Amino acid sequence: MDQLAAMRLFVRIVETGSFGRAARSLAMSSSNATERMARLEEALGVRLLARTTRAVAPTQAGTRYFEVCRRVLGELDDIEASLAGSREALAGRVRVSANTAVARTILLPRLPEWLARHPGIHVELMLSDGRADFVREGIDFAIRIGGLEDQDLVLRPLGRPRRVTVASPAYLRDAGVPREPNDLAAHRLIDFLLPQSGASLAWEFEADGARTEVYPPSVISVGDAEARVQLAASGAGIAQTLCFIAAPGLRDGTLARVLTEWDTDAPELSILYPRDRHLPARTQATMDAFGGWIRDALQDAALAR
Structure with a gap:
């Protein structure tokens, strides 16, 4: 069994909540995905996924394994990209959950130009004002108005509107x-x-x-x-x-x-991410860009009369 391939499949299943969607994203059949996950669970000796007629969700053990897989795969992808050169290092998916008003008024107007300069980065921007579920939703970092959602999160303050x-x-x-x-x-x-x-x-x-x-x-x-x-x-x-x-x-x-x-x-605008989360170069670059835009927007807004 290809352990890394199985780990990537498991991560995609948890992120999408579906064997079928995960299989399609990795260009494999649903039956192949089901067979690989069965072999992975057998090798680990633990059940990773709880299946219902409507959705697939990680078990308690699966949630812990998901966090480990994301961290290990992220570090591996970052190292491989770094070895390929600095331009290629800024490549891969970054999933961000952002306060709706912040995303619409600050992030979206600036995002196209930035993505044009970093064509290797694929940003998945989720607009939400609720609590971010970093594990279940596969979020790399969140932007919120207010304090820490959880004590296991790192808070990077951006300014107070x-x-x-x-x-x-x-x-x-x-x-x-x-x-x-x-x-x-x-x-x-x-x-x-x-x-x-x-x-x-x-x-x-x-x-x-x-x-x-x-x-x-x-x-x-x-x-x-x-x-x-x-x-x-x-x-x-x-x-x-x-x-x-x-x-x-x-x-x-x-x-x-x-x-x-x-x-x-108002309460402070902040970037939040899990304390033990490895930040690949693509995530750090996206985080720095979003944070800079928000700081600039708050400064400009203070001058608007």
Whole structure:
């Protein structure tokens, strides 16, 4: 039995959740994949995969073996690529889970040009605001707003965005400009719905070192941060959002800031990855690029008025 080939097959099965999809990605038949996995489990003397009619998932032992396989195969691929030369070292798949608003407003506009300079890297970008399952989803690193999801993760801080309150100039011309948070009760407001709970996100303000959360009545609620800003730019009302999401509208004049003296800091943007994870050159290069773009975007957003 080719141990490395079996390990690669096992990793693909866990990542795809399917014998068929894993087999197709490795140009083999499903029956061949099933036979190889049976031989691998027999050689190891342990059951690695739990099969149901709908999906395939690793057992407890399989989860541990998956982590080992990913680390060993990643290190092997990195060494082989390094021996082939520096250009070829930046080659292979990198799977990233990124906060949805960060991906859409910061990463996606810059990604095509970067990939053109690194044609050997294949980025799989998963847009998600939930907790990242690094093992089951095969994620190399994640980008999140907030703290550590788990104590076994390394956190690389990128910067702290500001919460800003915005509306279109036309709306403010017609409805007036709020001078303090209590004035919002007389305005049309656009709430943000939290994806998991469906509850409205609090509006946060700070003055003289004291932070307050308010839940003023709104006329519309949406579960997408960019949609909230688009509604504000179209004149639907006032919205509170993160500075880098509002920055394009502030620059082109479709948005204007209000209540600037009550702006607050949002939780920090960070890159997360497992503490014991080997980082191949391709992963490190992608991580450095994404982190640099986010830092630059936060700095630029701080200047947008």
